[in-house]
Amino acid sequence: MSLRVGVVGCGYLGATTAVCLSSMGHHVTATDVDAARVQALNEGRTPFFEPGLADLLATQLASGRLKFTTEMPRLTQQSDIVFLCVGTPQSAGELATDMRQVDSATQTLIAALQHPVVVVGKSTVPVGTAARLRAELKAHSPNSELVWSPEFLREGRAIEDTLAPDRIVIGAAADDARGSEAVLAVFADQVAAGTPVVHTDLPTAELVKISANAYLATKISFINAMSEVCEVAGANVLKLSEALGYDERIGAKFLRPGLGYGGGCLPKDVRALYARGSELGAAQAVAFLDEVDAINQRCRQRVVDLTEEVLGGPVAGRRIGVLGAAFKPNTDDTRDSPALDVAGRLHLRGASVSVYDPQAMQTARRHRPTLTYAETAAAACRDADLVLLLTEWPEFSALDPEEFGRAVRHRRIIDARHALVEKDWSAAGWTYRAPGVSLS
Ligand code: UGA
Numbered sequence: 001m002s003l004r005v006g007v008v009g010c011g012y013l014g015a016t017t018a019v020c021l022s023s024m025g026h027h028v029t030a031t032d033v034d035a036a037r038v039q040a041l042n043e044g045r046t047p048f049f050e051p052g053l054a055d056l057l058a059t060q061l062a063s064g065r066l067k068f069t070t071e072m073p074r075l076t077q078q079s080d081i082v083f084l085c086v087g088t089p090q091s092a093g094e095l096a097t098d099m100r101q102v103d104s105a106t107q108t109l110i111a112a113l114q115h116p117v118v119v120v121g122k123s124t125v126p127v128g129t130a131a132r133l134r135a136e137l138k139a140h141s142p143n144s145e146l147v148w149s150p151e152f153l154r155e156g157r158a159i160e161d162t163l164a165p166d167r168i169v170i171g172a173a174a175d176d177a178r179g180s181e182a183v184l185a186v187f188a189d190q191v192a193a194g195t196p197v198v199h200t201d202l203p204t205a206e207l208v209k210i211s212a213n214a215y216l217a218t219k220i221s222f223i224n225a226m227s228e229v230c231e232v233a234g235a236n237v238l239k240l241s242e243a244l245g246y247d248e249r250i251g252a253k254f255l256r257p258g259l260g261y262g263g264g265c266l267p268k269d270v271r272a273l274y275a276r277g278s279e280l281g282a283a284q285a286v287a288f289l290d291e292v293d294a295i296n297q298r299c300r301q302r303v304v305d306l307t308e309e310v311l312g313g314p315v316a317g318r319r320i321g322v323l324g325a326a327f328k329p330n331t332d333d334t335r336d337s338p339a340l341d342v343a344g345r346l347h348l349r350g351a352s353v354s355v356y357d358p359q360a361m362q363t364a365r366r367h368r369p370t371l372t373y374a375e376t377a378a379a380a381c382r383d384a385d386l387v388l389l390l391t392e393w394p395e396f397s398a399l400d401p402e403e404f405g406r407a408v409r410h411r412r413i414i415d416a417r418h419a420l421v422e423k424d425w426s427a428a429g430w431t432y433r434a435p436g437v438s439l440s
Contacts, residue, residue: 002026002065003186006079006117008105010037010068012048012158012264012333013122013151014085019057020162021083022066024189029078030068041068049332049359052159072112081118081182082109085151088123088272089264095271096279097126106133116143118182122151124209124269126276130202134173145179147172148202150209155263156330167196171205213269214289219254220261221295227257227436228298237436238418257436258417259342259390260299262327264335267296300338302435303388303416304345310412310433311386316350319409321374321381324391324417325357325364332360334367339390342416343371356380358393378407386412392419401428 003026007018010032018030032038037047044058060066069075075082086101102123109119119137121130134146148171153161168187172180180199184191191197200208223244227237237257245252261267270289277286304315311318327337334340340355347353347370354372357364361373374380377399381387387408389396397419405411411430413420418434425432433439 001185001188003182004029004078004080005186006030006075006082008072008075008082008084008109009086009101009123010034010041010047011085011087012050012155013087013153014083015041015046015048015057016050016053016153016158016162017083017085017122017151018066018068019053019060020159021186022060022063023056023163024186026065026186027078028060028066029075030066031070031072031075032068033070035070038068038070048363050158051156051330056159072108073114076109076112076114076117079117080115081120081186084109084119084121084123086123087264088125088268090268090271095275097268097272097275099125099129102129102133106136110137110140113141113144116141116145118179119144119146120179120183120186121146121148124150124213124265124272125206126272127203127206127210127280128276130171130206131173134176134202145172145176145182147176147179147183148205149183150205152209152212155333156328163190164193165190165195167198169198169200169205169208171200171202171208173202210269210273213266214273214292216254217261217266217270217296218288218292220256220266221292223255223257224260224299224436225295228295228302230436231438234438236438238434256418258299258392259303259338259435260296262336262338262341263331263333267293267336270296299435300341300345303342303390303414304349306414306433306435307346307386307388310414310431314349315346317352318385319352319383320346320354321377321384321387321408322346322353322355323357323377323380323387323389323396324393325355326360326391326393329391329393330359332357332363334360334363337364337367337391340364340368340371342388342390344368347371354380354382354384357391358395378404381407384408385410386414389413389415389417389419392417396420401425401430405429 005026007030022028086105091098130148230237274289322343324339415434
């Protein structure tokens, strides 16, 4: 069944959701307050790099089912179900969530309503937000409903995750059955294909999302804490992680040690849950999240310390080639990127740092204009005293250590993401170091 769906917000979540909902056969009107972004999307240009999204955008625009606009009344006129997909970044100077986009988008939506709608919240919000927004909506439009159905898509796999989610969570107040049915109708194909559906109340749905991210972050920080222990014990965290991962109760996913987590979600969600849990009176229950964050921050400093150790002293005046700027491969997102953070710390200490990333050069330049950027891996590492691999792009794993070695002054590499085969690099005369892996 083809439904009339609106999407508010055309950032990472919103643009992907709009394109995917259209590809599922629905008629989609998406809005954003950024006119340049709306124009780009209408012309078939995606505002960020996401594998497959540009092609899917082109086919959906051509289908006539997908339109982007800055005008909220156009959206409300053409939609019966409205997905709320605006950003919820960390507030400047505090741990809590910046709710300005959610609040202003909701107010604009409510003011523009021309008939009752079902609002489906997708953004990651502090628990309690959905009930508040629902009350505001009902005060203006008593027959409208608001449900919360969090999104679990990963950058780099956003289309796959949206079209074939591993679960659908629908949080609704007891008398909002129509809202739950609307979500099930939008995702009818996925439900028919057997995707598990979990029905909850509003606060549980909000908490599912943020606790999923907090759990993933905790798992990463756990293995990175063990990496620190491995270093002092003369052990090998890669072997430790491999052995732990075979235990089905633990599982190998999100147990990769290295430079820790970054991006627009995990770091701010760990802090937001810490802040909201404390605010609600569960400070002790969320206290460990502060430690999760601290371990994650230490990953970055440990690579800086390892850099000084390998160079045998301060980095000032030394040439360092940096491979990677994105917070993970297959994205051009550099928000809270561990790679750029380490590059920036070394630059501040006086090193001459040159950065290359296969996709994130433009975003990196915007975020860290003071760093130097190069057009290829070899150019970034030309005459380098040391190379740092900070984002595990396949392009870097495929480097030929012998040929690549001709670019640098000294064959020294820190593989902060454990992306290389140590013996290949050692055989080509490189001094190879990686966090959590002791020298034998
Ligand atoms: C994350 C969640 O995985 C999604 O489920 C969620 O929907 C999304 O946030 C969101 O809230 O919107 P994403 O930010 O795209 O997705 O990134 P992840 O794939 O989770 O990776 C996060 C970071 O963890 C990256 O910096 C990655 O390099 C790091 N990581 C991941 C590790 O250091 N070790 C691992 O084993 C796995």
